[in-house]
Amino acid sequence: xxxxxxxxxxxxxxxxxxxxxxxxxxxxxxxxxxxxxxxxxxxxxxxxxxxxxxxxxxxxxxxxxxxxxxxxxxxxxxxxxxxxxxxxxxxxxxxxxxxxxxxxxxxxxxxxxxxxxxxxxxxxxxxxxxxxxxxxxxxxxxxxxxxxxxxxxxxxxxxxxxxxxxxxxxxxxxxxxxxxxxxxxxxxxxxxxxxxxxxxxxxxxxxxxxxxxxxxxxxxxxxxxxxxxxxxxxxxxxxxxxxxxxxxxxxxxxxxxxxxxxxxxxxxxxxxxxxxxxxxxxxxxxxxxxxxxxxxxxxxxxxxxx
Amino acid sequence: xxxxxxxxxxxxxxxxxxxxxxxxxxxxxxxxxxxxxxxxxxxxxxxxxxxxxxxxxxxxxxxxxxxxxxxxxxxxxxxxxxxxxxxxxxxxxxxxxxxxxxxxxxxxxxxxxxxxxxxxxxxxxxxxxxxxxxxxxxxxxxxxxxxxxxxxxxxxxxxxxxxxxxxxxxxxxxxxxxxxxxxxxxxxxxxxxxxxxxxxxxxxxxxxxxxxxxxxxxxxxxxxxxxxxxxxxxxxxxxxxxxxxxxxxxxxxxxxxxxxxxxxxxxxxxxxxxxxxxxxxxxxxxxxxxxxxxxxxxxxxxxxxxxxxxxxxxxxxxxxxxxxxxxxxxxxxxxxxxxxxxxxxxxxxxxxxxxxxxxxxxxxxxxxxxx
Numbered sequence: 224x225x226x227x228x229x230x231x232x233x234x235x236x237x238x239x240x241x242x243x244x245x246x247x248x249x250x251x252x253x254x255x256x257x258x259x260x261x262x263x264x265x266x267x268x269x270x271x272x273x274x275x276x277x278x279x280x281x282x283x284x285x286x287x288x289x290x291x292x293x294x295x296x297x298x299x300x301x302x303x304x305x306x307x308x309x310x311x312x313x314x315x316x317x318x319x320x321x322x323x324x325x326x327x328x329x330x331x332x333x334x335x336x337x338x339x340x341x342x343x344x345x346x347x348x349x350x351x352x353x354x355x356x357x358x359x360x361x362x363x364x365x366x367x368x369x370x371x372x373x374x375x376x377x378x379x380x381x382x383x384x385x386x387x388x389x390x391x392x393x394x395x396x397x398x399x400x401x402x403x404x405x406x407x408x409x410x411x412x413x414x415x416x417x418x419x420x421x422x423x424x425x426x427x428x429x430x431x432x433x434x435x436x437x438x439x440x441x442x443x444x445x446x447x448x449x450x451x452x453x454x455x456x457x458x459x460x461x462x463x464x465x466x467x468x469x470x471x472x473x474x475x476x477x478x479x480x481x482x483x484x485x486x487x488x489x490x491x492x493x494x495x496x497x498x499x500x501x502x503x504x505x506x507x508x509x510x511x512x513x514x515x516x517x518x519x520x521x522x523x524x525x526x527x528x529x
Numbered sequence: 530x531x532x533x534x535x536x537x538x539x540x541x542x543x544x545x546x547x548x549x550x551x552x553x554x555x556x557x558x559x560x561x562x563x564x565x566x567x568x569x570x571x572x573x574x575x576x577x578x579x580x581x582x583x584x585x586x587x588x589x590x591x592x593x594x595x596x597x598x599x600x601x602x603x604x605x606x607x608x609x610x611x612x613x614x615x616x617x618x619x620x621x622x623x624x625x626x627x628x629x630x631x632x633x634x635x636x637x638x639x640x641x642x643x644x645x646x647x648x649x650x651x652x653x654x655x656x657x658x659x660x661x662x663x664x665x666x667x668x669x670x671x672x673x674x675x676x677x678x679x680x681x682x683x684x685x686x687x688x689x690x691x692x693x694x695x696x697x698x699x700x701x702x703x704x705x706x707x708x709x710x711x712x713x714x715x716x717x718x719x720x721x722x723x724x725x726x727x728x729x730x731x732x733x734x735x736x737x738x739x740x741x742x743x744x745x746x747x748x749x750x751x752x753x754x755x756x757x758x759x760x761x762x763x764x765x766x767x768x769x770x771x772x773x774x775x776x777x778x779x780x781x782x783x784x785x786x787x788x789x790x791x792x793x794x795x796x797x798x799x800x801x802x803x804x805x806x807x808x809x810x811x812x813x814x815x816x817x818x819x820x821x822x823x824x825x826x827x828x829x830x831x832x833x834x835x836x837x838x839x840x841x842x843x844x845x846x847x848x849x850x851x852x853x854x855x856x857x858x859x860x861x862x863x864x865x866x867x868x869x870x871x872x873x874x875x876x877x878x879x880x881x882x883x884x885x886x887x888x889x890x891x892x893x894x895x896x897x898x899x900x
Contacts, residue, residue: 235758243751333583343583345773350800445747446777447801450770451583455745490751493738494759496899 230491234370239490241371244483245379246271249437250461251479252389253430255472258465259393260426261406265321266306267434268458269328274299274438276332279351279449280339288352292439299435300428307427311420333451345450353447354378354439376444378436385433390472402426434458467513469520478513485509572604574824575625577635579618581610584769586790587816591636591658594820601821602828618642626650632827634658634820644669654834656823658816661884663837670834672819675841677721677880678873679812682849683787684725685869686810687763688733689862690785697783698762703900705736705756705764707775709743716883716891718767723898724881729865734900736761740771749774757782759900763809765789780804790814792850809858811850819846843874
């Protein structure tokens, strides 16, 4: 009989936690950048789903994993831009727009899948490509650390670089300053000549790019096909992660990792025959706690304004 | 503006009139062939799916059965995907019952609706293609598949493979089971699997995971990787779309997997032969055949309505997929499986079932094989 610690303190577990975190981190970065610009993108779930399908379709027809990834990113960018057009230009409520996008993605992906493959469930009949795993030279040979850090999918490393990139853009560049000021106080930004609409467009488009990479990871990294509804709530958990991270890059990354670890734990602890239901609620308990933190933050904000 | 509206209206009215005319003109020519086989003679069968097609197992198999009914029995058929919103199922059922269908086929989650409505429409005939509920209305014929029996075979196979010297088998005497949810329908597979594995390999340990979701392949893969990393060299997926992730994990970790419901190796054979080769067999429910046989019996007037019929190994309602990958298994394993198959068919082996068992009893069994 193995004990809890034996199971958790293994490189396999850490490796699995990083893998589970990857799509969450991408989506959470997407949530972060749009939220900081004051346009909450709740269509991440749908964007991921569409990008996941796009990755499979583009890579299957071109036989190139890179084009598949670019296709996924492009579709992510386009759908997010569409959301931006409806909410910014045509003044739809951004939440309603996001909900509509999620419903559209849910049915639309199945429609496209059926149109292309004659199948409504999975794209198993399309010979799509997968993105490669990267073995980092030198580090891969270090015991334990190498086993944990090396050998992940290329998108996992891109996710980590993206987190650093988002931090840099938000904190160190003029664009970041504008994004933050637009989100913080639209009118003040306008008064100093910032084009609010343009900045929000850029932020939403970027969030689409990140969600697109998250989607590509699901269908081209995690598994090698698309299946209906495969984002399975990750877009929502990402929103919670962003909220729990209080809108900071570090906080968002850490809470994504927390959700990832909770999920990996729920997978691994089943080995101990602990009732599966109990373990599976871990990520959701974490979500509720996260949303609570979000609510408290919002209330305080309102109080501060009042 | 007004003018355009006027023109549009005129066009609309004209087009309606014209279509009516052409429609009328066509009628005699169109109806002539139909006249030879009036609707009253042709069997009309409708399949109501409580979900959507494309699951690669359950509903697709039912649809395949309907295709057989259409092509082999010459019936007029229609499939209605009622979606996952269960509040829409009853109105769909009423519509179908009010319509001129002779047989209405559905099953699984719609059993209750079917049994209630069947009483209200005594002239209609209903076929329930999957239910464990034994009481049915007078005009309902219901079926159930002995999934525990086929799982017994799958378990025996897994128990033999893990202690064999097959290429990808490891030394540890551990096998895996991935269930979609901790519910009787899934645990029926589990009980058969454990009993079967123990029958050939008394010391075998079984890692049991539940995904809690039938549509999250990434989760299935994660759970599969955990199982294979913990010493399992073969695992049985009973988790719909989630289970396909387990097969991916088997490919990544160079281990074996057992498919479920339909012959899952055939899914990947053309696109990913390596993955297909890891699926040594699948525990198949022959829903398509069962539906076809039932409708055929209806046509011959021999279908016993008001009865619940369980089809198992003996009736060929379930079985292991004996494809090219199964044929590659060592001969002695195949021989043993064959012997067990015969014993089950003759009733010499009685496989336990999860239906009617308490959670404690199932837990006891799970604990007994805990690694």
